[in-house]
Amino acid sequence: MCTTYVVTRIxxxxxxxxxxxxxxxxxxSSLFFVPSFVKAFEQVASSTLxxxxxxxxxxxxxxxxxxxxxxxxxxxxxxxxxTLGIQKNNVIQLTDExxxxxxxxxxxxxxxxxxxxxxxxxxxxxxxxxxFRSMDIWQTATDSNKxxxxxxxxxxLDNYGKQPYSAIEIDESLSLAxxxxxxxxxATQDAKAFYNLSKDxxxxxxxNQYEHLNEHNLGYLYKSxxxxxxxxxxxxxxxxxxxxxxxxxxxxxxxxxKTTAQFINSGLETKVFYSSLNGFDTHANQINTQKRLxxxxxxxxxxxVQDLKDNNTFKDTLILTFSEFGRRVNQNASVGxxxxxxxxxxxxxxxxxxxxxxxxxxxxxxxxxxxxxxxxIDFRTIYATVLNKWLEVNxxxxxxxxxxxxxxx
Amino acid sequence: xMNKKHIQHLYWRVGFGMTPQQLHAISKLEKKxxxxxxxxxxxxxxxxxxxxxxxxxxxxGSAESMKKSxxxxxxxxxxxxxxxxxxxxxxxxDSEEQLREKTxxxxxxxxxxxxxxxxxxxxxxxxxxxxxxxxxxxxxxxxSKEAAMTKYLNTKQNKKQTPNENFARELMELxxxxxxxxxxxxxxxxxxxxTGYSHDLKGDFVFRERQHDxxxxxFFGKTxxxxxxxxxxxxxxxxxxAQYICQKIYxxxxxxxxxxxxxxxxxxxxxxxYNIEKLMRFVxxxxxxxxxxxxxxxxxSPIEFLVGIKTMVPLEFNxxxxxxxxxxxxGQTLLDPPNVAGWKGGRSWIDSNTIVLxxxxxxxxxxxxxxxxxxxxxTDKTADLQKAVFKKKFGKRxxxxxxxxxxxxxxxxxxxxxMENYLLVSHxxxxxxxYLNSLAKVSKQEYCVxxxxxxxxxxC
Numbered sequence: 001m002c003t004t005y006v007v008t009r010i011x012x013x014x015x016x017x018x019x020x021x022x023x024x025x026x027x028x029s030s031l032f033f034v035p036s037f038v039k040a041f042e043q044v045a046s047s048t049l050x051x052x053x054x055x056x057x058x059x060x061x062x063x064x065x066x067x068x069x070x071x072x073x074x075x076x077x078x079x080x081x082x083t084l085g086i087q088k089n090n091v092i093q094l095t096d097e098x099x100x101x102x103x104x105x106x107x108x109x110x111x112x113x114x115x116x117x118x119x120x121x122x123x124x125x126x127x128x129x130x131x132f133r134s135m136d137i138w139q140t141a142t143d144s145n146k147x148x149x150x151x152x153x154x155x156x157l158d159n160y161g162k163q164p165y166s167a168i169e170i171d172e173s174l175s176l177a178x179x180x181x182x183x184x185x186x187a188t189q190d191a192k193a194f195y196n197l198s199k200d201x202x203x204x205x206x207x208n209q210y211e212h213l214n215e216h217n218l219g220y221l222y223k224s225x226x227x228x229x230x231x232x233x234x235x236x237x238x239x240x241x242x243x244x245x246x247x248x249x250x251x252x253x254x255x256x257x258k259t260t261a262q263f264i265n266s267g268l269e270t271k272v273f274y275s276s277l278n279g280f281d282t283h284a285n286q287i288n289t290q291k292r293l294x295x296x297x298x299x300x301x302x303x304x305v306q307d308l309k310d311n312n313t314f315k316d317t318l319i320l321t322f323s324e325f326g327r328r329v330n331q332n333a334s335v336g337x338x339x340x341x342x343x344x345x346x347x348x349x350x351x352x353x354x355x356x357x358x359x360x361x362x363x364x365x366x367x368x369x370x371x372x373x374x375x376x377i378d379f380r381t382i383y384a385t386v387l388n389k390w391l392e393v394n395x396x397x398x399x400x401x402x403x404x405x406x407x408x409x
Numbered sequence: 410x411m412n413k414k415h416i417q418h419l420y421w422r423v424g425f426g427m428t429p430q431q432l433h434a435i436s437k438l439e440k441k442x443x444x445x446x447x448x449x450x451x452x453x454x455x456x457x458x459x460x461x462x463x464x465x466x467x468x469x470g471s472a473e474s475m476k477k478s479x480x481x482x483x484x485x486x487x488x489x490x491x492x493x494x495x496x497x498x499x500x501x502x503d504s505e506e507q508l509r510e511k512t513x514x515x516x517x518x519x520x521x522x523x524x525x526x527x528x529x530x531x532x533x534x535x536x537x538x539x540x541x542x543x544x545x546x547x548x549x550x551x552x553s554k555e556a557a558m559t560k561y562l563n564t565k566q567n568k569k570q571t572p573n574e575n576f577a578r579e580l581m582e583l584x585x586x587x588x589x590x591x592x593x594x595x596x597x598x599x600x601x602x603x604t605g606y607s608h609d610l611k612g613d614f615v616f617r618e619r620q621h622d623x624x625x626x627x628f629f630g631k632t633x634x635x636x637x638x639x640x641x642x643x644x645x646x647x648x649x650x651a652q653y654i655c656q657k658i659y660x661x662x663x664x665x666x667x668x669x670x671x672x673x674x675x676x677x678x679x680x681x682x683y684n685i686e687k688l689m690r691f692v693x694x695x696x697x698x699x700x701x702x703x704x705x706x707x708x709x710s711p712i713e714f715l716v717g718i719k720t721m722v723p724l725e726f727n728x729x730x731x732x733x734x735x736x737x738x739x740g741q742t743l744l745d746p747p748n749v750a751g752w753k754g755g756r757s758w759i760d761s762n763t764i765v766l767x768x769x770x771x772x773x774x775x776x777x778x779x780x781x782x783x784x785x786x787x788t789d790k791t792a793d794l795q796k797a798v799f800k801k802k803f804g805k806r807x808x809x810x811x812x813x814x815x816x817x818x819x820x821x822x823x824x825x826x827x828m829e830n831y832l833l834v835s836h837x838x839x840x841x842x843x844y845l846n847s848l849a850k851v852s853k854q855e856y857c858v859x860x861x862x863x864x865x866x867x868x869c
Contacts, residue, residue: 132523136748145578147750149757164761173738174760176747184760198765200772202780202862206841217665217708218835220756221864225768228761 052390053264053313055273056153056177057321059297061280062131064290065326065343066373068101069094069118069361076364077329084286084331094118095357103295106302107346114355115305116348117408119382121362123342123375127325131281131339135324139177141380141399152383153272154180155398156391160271161185165231167272168263170256178274185272186231189259195236198229235268242266246307249299253277257304265311271391280323284334297321305348318390318409319348322379329364330371341368342375345382347408354408381406411440417834418704419693421869422662423447424507425716428819429831444693448686451509451542456535457500459492461528468528468610486527493531494736494743495729501712502719508689512541514712515661516548518751520584523744524557529612530744533557545654545683549584549641556608562749564606569622574600577640579749585644587653591629598626603637651680655688662692664703665755671697705835708758709869711739714767717869718861721819721832722775723812731808735770739763764864771861775811778803780862781855782848789851813854820857825850832860835868 067084071077072091091099092108100108110116126144128134133144140148150158153167158180161167167185169178178185188194207222242265248254256275263270277297282289301319308314326343342362362373384403387395396402413436420427435443467482468475504510516537524530533555540548552558553576559565562576577600581591605621608614626635629643644650655675659667674695679688692698709717715735718724726732736742740763741752752758759767772780777796783789823831837845841863850856860866 133748145575147579147583147748149747149750149753173740174762179757179760184757186761188762194762194765197769200769200780202782202859203768205782205844206838206863208840208844217706217756218838218864218868221708221759221764221867222838224759224761224764225864228765231761232765 051269051316052392053271053273053317054386054391055260055317055319056275057297057301057319058135058175058274058276059280059293059321059323060131060135060276060278061282061323062134062325062327062339063280063293063323063343064282064286064337065120065323066329067286067290068104068294069120069344070099070101071097071361071364072099073097074364080329080364081331083335084337098357098361101290101294103291104298106298109302110305110348111356113350114352115350116346117352117354117356117358119345119347119358119377119406119408120360121342121373121376122322122345122379122382123325123373124378124380125375127341127372127375129325129339129341129370131324136176138322138324138379139175141383149176149179150181151175151177151179152398153177153274154184155400156180156272156387156393157183157185159397160391160393163231163269164227165235165268165270167274168235168268168270169274170259171275175274175276185274186235188232188235189256191232191236191239191259191263195232198232203229235263238268239263239266242311244307246303246310248303248307249296251296251300253296254300254303257300258307261304261307261311264308264313264317282327282336283332283338284336286331286336301348315350317349318351318386319346320382320386321346321348326373328371329367329373340370341372345379347382349409352408358406358408377406378403385409410437411443412699413830414704414834415440415699416443417831418699419443419447420507421713421717421834423511423693425501425511425713425720426834426869428721428816429823430819432831433822441694444690447508447693448542448690451506453506454509454539455504455506456538457493457496458531458535459489459496461489461531464489464528483525486525486530489527490530490744491730491733493527493534494745495732497534497743498712498716498719498732501716502723509538509541512685512689513538515658516541517743518746518754519657520548520552520558521746521749521751522552522555522557522561523746524560526557526560526612529555529557529560529608532612534744540685542686542689543684545679545685546641546645548685549580549645550638552584553580553603553637553641554606554614556612556614559606559608564603565608567600567604567606568620569601569604572597572600572604572622576600576603576606580641581644583749583751585641585650585653586647587649590647590649590653595628598628599635599640601626602628602635602640606637645683648676648680651676651683655679658688658692661754662689663698665707668697671695705833705865705868707869708755709867710752710754710758711736711741711763712743713869714739714770714867718771718774721861722816722857724774725810725812727808727810731806738766759867767867768862768864771866772858773807774809775813775861776854776858778807780858781851783851785847785849787849789849789855792851792855816857817853820853825853825856828853828856829860832857833863833865833868835865837863837865841865 067086070086070091072088078085090102092102093099124144128144137144139151141152142148157167161183164186167178169175169185169187170189171187174185174187207226239262242262244258244262248258260273279293305314308317322345323343325339325341327337327340332338362376368374380399381403384395384399385406387393387398388405389409416432464485467478501510522533536551536555540551562579563573564576567573574596578596582588601622605617607617623634625632628635628640631643655672656667659672675688678691740758772778777799779792779796781789
C-alpha cells in the first residue's frame with residue numbers, strides 16, 4: 001500500500017520535473033537506493049514522456065516551389081517556363097507525376113527512408129506578395145488583414161514555455177515568430193559568446209542581495225537579468241558536454257544546424273529551435289542561385305538528421321520547413337520568377353503518419369488573376385497539427401482560432 | 410524654482426537626458442519658463458535630408474531606361490535608408506529642437522510606414538517632423554496622401570471597380586480609433602472614399618478622378634458623397650479618437666500604466682481642436698506629470714538608451730554600420746519597423762538577449778568592455794592591461810571613439826559621490842548601492858561606466 005502511494009506521488013513529481021527529482025530528492029535516494037530500480041523507472045518515464053522537439057526552418061525570400069517539387073509530366077509547366085523549367089531527365093523522380101530539383105538528392109534519401117512528407121499548395125486566403133508582410137503573416141499566424149505584435153512560437157512560450165530557453169533561435173536576433181506577449185525566446189548562435197557577455201561578476205554582485213523582485217519595471221529588469229544569466233550559463237554548460245563529430249557543410253546554415261544538433265543532443269530542455277536560410281528571392285537568373293541554396297539546404301538537413309539519429313534523438317524531433325510564399329508560375333523576362341502565393345512545406349521526422357507526397361500539386365490551368373497557384377491548405381492547419389499532435393498543447397489557445405487538424409503525424 | 414529631479418525627468422521625456430552643465434544652465438527657472446523654453450526651441454522645423462541627387466538622376470529618362478536602372482535604384486535606396494538612419498541618430502543626439510525630434514520619433518511608431526523608394530521614405534519622414542507638434546487632423550490627412558503610405562497600405566490599388574480596404578482598416582484600427590471602435594461596414598464604406606489616391610514620380614499626391622468612387626457612402630451613421638478628407642473629419646469628431654491618441658501619448662511620455670483621470674484630462678484638452686502642441690504643453694505643465702510614480706519608471710527604448718549614452722559621452726562609430734547592427738541586436742532599427750503595428754515598447758524591449766547586451770554595452774562602447782571592480786581602498790591595477798587585451802582582440806568589432814574630455818568638462822563641478830544623481834533617474838536598489846559602495850571610486854570615467862552598467866540605467 002505504501003509502495004503504491006509512493007509510486008503515484010513520484011510519478012506526479014516526475015512529470016513535473018523528472019531530472020530535478022532524480023538528482024536531488026532525498027526521498028528517491030532513501031527509498032530506491034537500488035540503482036537498477038531507479039534506472040528502470042527512469043527509462044519508463046523517458047519513453048512515455050518522450051521529450052519532443054520542433055525544429056523550424058525558414059527559407060527567406062520566397063523559394064520557388066514549382067522548381068523545388070516539379071510536375072515533370074505537365075506540359076503547362078514547361079510552357080510557362082520555357083527556359084527555366086527543369087527538364088524531365090534531370091528531375092529526381094518521386095512519383096509518376098512529380099519529382100525533386102536535382103540539387104535535392106540528399107532529400108530524396110530521406111524520402112526513401114520515409115522521413116519526409118511533402119505538403120503541397122500551402123498558403124492562406126487573400127495572399128500578400130510583399131516579403132515582409134507575408135513573412136509577418138507566417139510568423140504571427142494571423143489572417144492576412146490583421147496585424148499582431150506576437151509570433152506563434154512566442155504565444156506558445158507565453159502559455160506553455162517554462163523558461164526563455166524553451167525556444168531558441170539560432171541567430172543573432174529574434175524573429176517576430178519567437179516573441180510572445182509576455183515571454184520571448186532566446187537568440188544565440190554561439191552559446192559561449194552569450195555566456196561570456198553575461199558573466200561579468202559585476203552583474204552578479206549588484207543583485208546577489210536583491211530580494212524584492214517587485215512587479216515594477218525595475219524589478220522586471222532585475223528578474224530578466226537573473227534569468228538571462230542562468231539561461232546563458234545553462235545553455236553553455238549543458239551544450240558544451242557534447243561536441244558533434246559529424247561533418248556539416250561549411251556555411252552559415254550548416255553551422256546553425258550543427259549548433260542545433262549540439263543543443264538537442266546535449267539534452268537541452270528546449271522545445272522549439274528556429275533557423276533560417278536566406279537568398280531565395282530569385283527574380284533573375286534563378287537556376288544557379290536556387291540550385292546552390294537548395295543544395296546547402298539538403299546537404300545540411302541530411303547531416304543534421306544523421307547526427308540526430310546517431311544520438312538517438314531523431315525520433316523525438318520534427319523538422320518543419322517553409323517559405324513566405326512561392327513564385328509566379330510563368331517565368332519572367334530575366335529567367336527568374338516574381339513573387340507568387342502557394343508553396344510546398346516539408347515535414348521531416350521518423351514518426352510520420354503520412355510519408356511521401358501528402359497531396360497532389362495544384363492545377364496549373366486554374367490559376368488566380370495574377371497567374372499564381374491557388375492555395376489548398378492553410379499553413380495554420382499545419383501549425384495547429386504540430387502544436388496539437390506533436391507538442392501536445394492546445395492549438396486554439398495559441399492560434400486564437402480553431403483550425404482543422406491534418407494527419408501527417 | 411524647479412526641483413532638479415523634475416527637470417531631469419522632463420528632459421528624459423522630451424529628449425534623451427541632459428548633462429550637469431545643461432541642467433545648471435536652467436536650474437533657476439520656474440516650471441513654466443522651462444516648459445516655454447522647450448517649446449520655443451521646437452518652433453523651428455528643420456527637415457532631415459540626405460543627398461538624393463543620384464537617385465533622382467536614375468529616375469529620369471525613358472520608361473525603358475528607368476526599367477533598366479531599377480535594380481541600381483533599389484540598392485541605392487537601401488544605402489540611402491541606412492544613411493538616413495545614421496543621420497537621424499545624430500539629429501536625435503544634437504538637435505536643439507528636442508521635443509520636435511522626440512515627438513517625431515513617437516509618430517514614426519504611430520504612423521508606421523516603409524518603402525523601397527528612398528525618395529518617398531525621406532519625404533514621409535519629414536512629413537512626420539513637420540506635423541509632429543501641429544494639428545492632428547492636418548497630420549492624418551497629410552499622411553493619407555503620402556506616396557509611401559499609398560504604397561504601403563495599398564491605397565494606390567484602391568480603385569472604384571476594385572476597392573482595397575487595407576488603408577481604411579488601419580486608419581481606424583491603428584492611426585485613429587483603436588480596434589473594435591468601428592464595423593466592417595464602416596471599413597467598406599470609407600475605403601470607397603479613399604479610391605483614386607495615387608502619386609507622381611516625385612512622390613507628390615495625385616488624385617485620379619476617374620478611379621474615385623463618388624457615390625453615396627454611409628459612414629458612422631452619416632450619409633454623403635464623402636471623400637477621404639471628410640472621412641477623416643468624421644472619425645476625429647468621435648471622442649474615442651482623442652482618447653486613443655492620448656492613451657498612446659500617455660504611455661510614451663508619462664507611464665506604461667494608464668491613469669484614467671489624467672488621461673481624461675488630456676482627452677478634454679485634445680478633443681476640442683486636436684492641437685498636439687497644446688496637448689503636450691498641458692502634459693508637461695500638469696502637476697501629475699511630476700508624480701513620483703512617473704519618474705524613472707519607464708524602460709528606455711533601444712534608441713533612448715543609445716542616444717542617452719551619446720548625450721553624456723559623445724561617441725563616434727568608426728564604422729557606422731556597427732551602429733545599425735547594434736540597433737538590430739537591441740531590437741529597434743530606425744526606418745525598419747516590424748510591421749504597421751510598430752514596436753510594442755515597454756517591457757517587450759527586454760528579453761534575455763537584449764538585457765545582457767544592454768548591461769554590457771556601455772562598457773563595450775566606452776571603456777574597452779571594462780567595468781572596474783576594485784575594492785574600496787585599493788587601486789585598480791589591472792584596468793589598463795585588461796583594456797589593452799580587449800582592444801587587441803575585439804577592437805575592430807567595437808571600433809568607437811568616446812569623447813571623455815567632453816564628459817569630464819560637463820561633470821567638472823560634480824562630486825564623484827553625487828554622480829548617480831545625474832546619470833540615473835531611477836532610485837538605485839539597495840543591493841546595487843551596497844555593492845557600489847564597497848568598490849573604489851577610481852575615476853569619474855570608471856564610475857560613470859559602473860553606473861551605466863546597472864539595470865537602473867535602463868530606466869527613464
